[in-house]
Amino acid sequence: MSPTFVPPEISYESAENHRVVIIGSGPAGYTAALYAARANLSPIVYEGLEPGGQLTTTTDVENYPGYVGGVLGPDMMEDFKAQAVRFGAQVRYGSVTHLDLSERPFRVVIDNETGLVSDTLIVATGASARYLGLENEKRLLGRGVSACATCDGAFFRNMELAIVGGGDTAMEESLFLTRFASKVWLIHRRDQLRASQIMQQRVKDHPKIEIIWNTIVTDVLGVDEVTGVRLRDVNSQSERDLPVGGFFVAIGHTPNTALFRSWLDMDGQGYIKTLPGSTRTNIPGVFACGDAQDHVYRQAVTAAGTGCMAAIDAERFLASGS
Ligand code: NDP
Numbered sequence: 001m002s003p004t005f006v007p008p009e010i011s012y013e014s015a016e017n018h019r020v021v022i023i024g025s026g027p028a029g030y031t032a033a034l035y036a037a038r039a040n041l042s043p044i045v046y047e048g049l050e051p052g053g054q055l056t057t058t059t060d061v062e063n064y065p066g067y068v069g070g071v072l073g074p075d076m077m078e079d080f081k082a083q084a085v086r087f088g089a090q091v092r093y094g095s096v097t098h099l100d101l102s103e104r105p106f107r108v109v110i111d112n113e114t115g116l117v118s119d120t121l122i123v124a125t126g127a128s129a130r131y132l133g134l135e136n137e138k139r140l141l142g143r144g145v146s147a148c149a150t151c152d153g154a155f156f157r158n159m160e161l162a163i164v165g166g167g168d169t170a171m172e173e174s175l176f177l178t179r180f181a182s183k184v185w186l187i188h189r190r191d192q193l194r195a196s197q198i199m200q201q202r203v204k205d206h207p208k209i210e211i212i213w214n215t216i217v218t219d220v221l222g223v224d225e226v227t228g229v230r231l232r233d234v235n236s237q238s239e240r241d242l243p244v245g246g247f248f249v250a251i252g253h254t255p256n257t258a259l260f261r262s263w264l265d266m267d268g269q270g271y272i273k274t275l276p277g278s279t280r281t282n283i284p285g286v287f288a289c290g291d292a293q294d295h296v297y298r299q300a301v302t303a304a305g306t307g308c309m310a311a312i313d314a315e316r317f318l319a320s321g322s
Helices: 027-038 053-057 073-086 135-139 149-155 168-177 197-205 300-319
Strands: 020-023 044-046 090-092 096-100 106-110 114-118 120-123 127-129 160-164 183-187 209-212 215-221 228-233 239-243 246-249 253-255 286-288
Touching: 020 027, 020 106, 020 114, 027 044, 027 053, 027 073, 027 120, 027 300, 053 073, 073 090, 106 120, 120 300, 135 215, 149 168, 149 246, 160 168, 168 183, 168 197, 168 246, 183 215, 197 209, 286 300
Parallel strands: 020 044, 020 120, 044 090, 120 286, 160 183, 160 246, 183 209
Antiparallel strands: 096 106, 106 114, 127 253, 215 228, 228 239
């Protein structure tokens, strides 16, 4: 069944008093909710499968302006949520499973059973961790394979661990893993890291982290749990096995936009296209913000910025009598 097919038996709660429905609860969704609430639009936020978004799986956030001493990601998202709720945003559990954007008001179905109609929609569904796509990586997921060091690192005390990736996430996660691991092997496919200089330096300076350059992971080893990874040197093509107790994947993200595929214009990677300088999509009344729409900056502060833009765009759209 197409995820956009709206089941005929659903009855719909009127959106008369809720003119904006926001899908997603990261920095973009909650900031959109804050601004829409303060504009008296009584927004409803559907939190989705990961309430609070990706920041709930991170530790210290040191680069969000205003938090001088840094803040824990989950605490920051609680602050975002509380601020939106304070001005009247309704935050609800549940994920949008079906959509009909063919006419306004739009029809939205939550968890296959609850219907809602809304004048405008703000898409703030974010992005999810990407995996290498190896068969044994999938088989051993949760049994030594993880895409979230912050969530799972503490299970791997005094072990040698491997992590793949060369971006800021890989840096942040390898540093986090040093709290538990006896040693962290950072595996990167090139001879240069993509991460910001400050994060690279912290990793390079850390006595517990060793970088394995120009190397890819070709297999994850282990029967019931991870016992190692198979590595291939991309220059010599030689293979070797590295014994580790856990394998962490930190190779970027995929936007959570599959639900909108038949409605909204997207780029080749699935990021929602918005008109230059705005959050407007190809469907009037539907706005997109945060990591679902931004593959360039992908920061909490930029997601919050576009969330604010989406609420202002929605407010102006409604005020114009569209
Ligand atoms: P990035 O896209 O920045 O990096 C992904 C890394 O994974 C790259 O080094 C890439 O290699 C590597 N990679 C991708 N696919 C594969 C593959 N199939 N096999 C092996 N390696 C692979 O993603 P991040 O999640 O690290 O960061 C996303 C954004 O979030 C960035 O803008 C980053 O700056 C930001 N961020 C900021 C943080 C902070 O400021 N505190 C913390 C975390 C993220 P290659 O380099 O060769 O392409």
